[in-house]
Amino acid sequence: MLLHTLNSTPQSSATRDCCSLIGNQDAVILFGDGVYCALVGSNSSDALTASGAVIYALAADVDAAGIATRLSDQVSIIDYAEFVAISEKYPRQMAWY
Amino acid sequence: MKYSLLVLSAPDTGSGNLTAVRFAESLVAQGHKLYRVFFLDRGAATGLSSAVVPQDEQNVSDLWASLAEQHGAELILCIASALRQGVLDDSEAARYEHPSSTLLPGFEIGGLGLLVEALAESDRLLTFGG
């Protein structure tokens, strides 16, 4: 029951380490450059979805990146209010940046 | 629920700082308690009053300052990080013989004990870096 937040690029060591430690009870929120990790067909996207965790991406960053139509369909787009609501459900956060 | 935030990213780079303040605004709007925001490392530059942000860009430090003004949010800059980045309150400016304070209203300078206390007192502590 860990909330991972990931705001680093797909090929960074933060993303690699994050993907290796996500459990299937966990959630991942992608923001900043982290939203690129959910590009459909990418290695990072495959690793994230294979983990069994719930994957979210922050709308403001998805829009800024211009990739709303290129994201994996396993990813839910959220706003800041939903980010807060998700953080209520998970007792601890691990920030990958 | 009682939240504290640890902000490690500078206001003008990456995504951490802006996301943190939007998150903070949202949690206060939802009725949660924002116990403390602790700015450490590059995050301490958030309280620098002499930074000039281009007119067509969001001044993230102003968003934090409004949060302090409207909701009494406690915004603490780690003293060691603040000094390294030129953020001085009145007493530090006097100590280092600097002509004036460079601390934005709404922010305070303090020690890491305040982060440790936030860890002890908060139900949730979220870190924003990068």
Added chain:
Amino acid sequence: MSETIKNTTLLIFRQPPYTSSLSRSGLDTALAAGAFEQPVSLLFLSEGLLQLLPQQDSSGLGKRNHGKVLTSLPLYDLETLWVDAESLDELGFGLSDLPEGARLADRKLIEEMLASHDHVVAF
């Protein structure tokens, strides 16, 4: 400081010692937690374990010796330094290369540590 609330915190170190000031900020946080007697565990993950190499000499960089600062941790009762075993092996080191107090943590133990503390703070 409240005497009754004792949240436990896992501090995670992921950066090499001299790339940025983050490694130092993380260590300062550990020392502060120790000084205020708040329960913390220390985990050196991936390249963060490079902070532990004992023969650092940063005098040529004009920076404080990170390895030396680490040796002050036991003064604050921070005796155990958990080290990511997989990364240690990948980087070509063994436990004997690390200071006293270093202990190996495999992935399973790291997952347990992530689940068993009240807060996780990663530097």
